[in-house]
Amino acid sequence: MTWGIIAGMSALAWTAFLSLAAWLWLLLGQGFFWRTDVRLPARRDPDAWPSVAVVVPARDEASVLPLSLPSLLAQDYPGPARIFLVDDSSSDGTGDLARALSAQHGGLPLTVTTPGEPPAGWTGKLWAVRHGIAQARTAQAPEYLLLTDADIAHEPDSLRELVAAAHGSGFDLVSQMARLRVASGWERMIVPAFVYFFAQLYPFRRISRDRSRTAAAAGGCVLLRDEAAARARVPDAIRHAVIDDVALARAVKASGGRVWLGLADKVDSVRPYPHLGDLWRMVSRSAYAQLRHQPLLLLGTVAGLLLVYVVPPAGLVLGLAAGDGPAAWAAGLAWLVMTATYGPMLRYYRQPLWLAPLLPVTAALYLLMTVDSAVQHYRGRGAAWKGRTYTRPDRAEPAPDR
Structure with a gap:
């Protein structure tokens, strides 16, 4: 790719290449998170089994x-x-x-x-x-x-x-x-x-x-x-x-x-x-707590999910529709890497591999669950579980020394 082509790339292409770069880093630089072969470490029976x-x-x-x-x-x-x-x-x-x-x-x-x-x-x-x-x-x-x-x-x-x-x-x-x-x-x-x-x-x-x-x-x-x-x-x-x-x-x-x-x-x-509602509640009750109840972290998470999971399929479709070759190529390759990394987890769960290309849809649902978690938190209904709602850690009373 010549410098002239690079200089003439559209905003869509730049966004698609940024998404591809993120996926290449996730593929190789995030501890090979996508592999599912991390099982129990070496076992050795003790001479006397502990209580x-x-x-x-x-x-x-x-x-x-x-x-x-x-x-x-x-x-x-x-x-x-x-x-x-x-x-x-x-x-x-x-x-x-x-x-x-x-x-x-x-x-x-x-x-x-x-x-x-x-x-x-x-x-x-x-x-x-x-x-x-x-x-x-x-x-x-x-x-x-x-x-x-x-x-x-x-x-x-x-x-x-x-x-x-x-x-x-x-x-x-x-x-x-x-x-x-x-x-x-x-x-x-x-x-x-x-x-x-x-x-x-x-x-x-x-x-x-x-x-x-x-x-x-x-x-x-x-x-x-x-x-x-x-x-x-x-x-x-x-x-x-x-x-x-x-x-x-x-x-x-x-x-x-x-x-x-x-x-x-x-x-x-x-x-x-x-049902979707059961899974929604499971995720949303703790999603905003995972972000330490920080609005800036929420905004960063939403932007990151959009870039990493939504841009690849959207960029491919928009790039093909607009005749933007670089955007379509980069977005399609990012989607391919995403799909390939999700395959091992689907095999672990004994699910068909045709679900792998649908990961962007699932990620979009998780994005909405995370936003809903923040909304429920600010409504005073965050981190609710079986009739109890928990406050932020910095608002909880200290436990007595024992």
């Missing part, structure tokens, strides 16, 4: 417990393990159902407790986690804590594999991103992209590097060394965090702990999101 406390915060989870709790009760773990389900002021009989499932299925011993409503400055989940950890330390002084959500089902050897991975690789925190349910049309459109975008923000390969500042976890499945939890003062140190899994990993890494995150093969979410 593990499984902490399950649960609020109004009666609909999913029959699909998830039996999988925890049935864990084939060689060492001492016990489940602490914390009923977070449920109104649907979650605690009673958990006891009934334990009596029916047997397996690991189950303790069900209720901490009451969280005090000011705490999210309900983290208050429940704090209560569960305290109960576990009183009952058995565990070496490891498995923090897992009430909608997560585990294969029988999941806990064994997690502990062997932490022991064999020396990580203080080993987290697996559970495979989310993909059954309805909207789930197929949005769920794989959710994990794809998460990996783009927090490349898994960087998280496990000790010198990297990138830290994240997936709250549905976190195996945490109890000593590391105490050193990082979690959950107290992150008591107000809406995106608690990322905050947890950052706290552990900042205190000198080693963190690993990857995709799961034996851990699945059983929670259904059959």
Whole structure:
């Protein structure tokens, strides 16, 4: 391409080339985020299997417990393990159902407790986690804590594999991103992209590097060394965090702990999101919190999503319509790179590859969800979950010293 052609390029072509440059950087310079081969690190069975406390915060989870709790009760773990389900002021009989499932299925011993409503400055989940950890330390002084959500089902050897991975690789925190349910049309459109975008923000390969500042976890499945939890003062140190899994990993890494995150093969979410509204609420309730409630970050995110995801298909169509060869060429190549990087995630979720070129449509939906998250925040309804709405961290009252 000669300098004359460059000088004569249209604004559309310049925008398309900028989008292409962004995609080439994402392809090669963002920790190969698009690859899906980051699975559990090297496993080594310990000589003596350590004790593990499984902490399950649960609020109004009666609909999913029959699909998830039996999988925890049935864990084939060689060492001492016990489940602490914390009923977070449920109104649907979650605690009673958990006891009934334990009596029916047997397996690991189950303790069900209720901490009451969280005090000011705490999210309900983290208050429940704090209560569960305290109960576990009183009952058995565990070496490891498995923090897992009430909608997560585990294969029988999941806990064994997690502990062997932490022991064999020396990580203080080993987290697996559970495979989310993909059954309805909207789930197929949005769920794989959710994990794809998460990996783009927090490349898994960087998280496990000790010198990297990138830290994240997936709250549905976190195996945490109890000593590391105490050193990082979690959950107290992150008591107000809406995106608690990322905050947890950052706290552990900042205190000198080693963190690993990857995709799961034996851990699945059983929670259904059959309609667009269900998925919309899942994303929008925390999207603006991810941007630290900063309007400038919101504007930058909107501009970035438009440039990276909307410009490629729009630039190709407009470039072809206007006979603008450079714009069409650059935009088409950017769309091709985008499609290629999304393919591995679709294969991981066992979805057809023809969905890959539709990623710009999904990204546009995520853009609208993010904007809606900000709108709900300024209306006083941000970060709402099961009847609770949480304030910004800097507006929350400090927790008392304990």
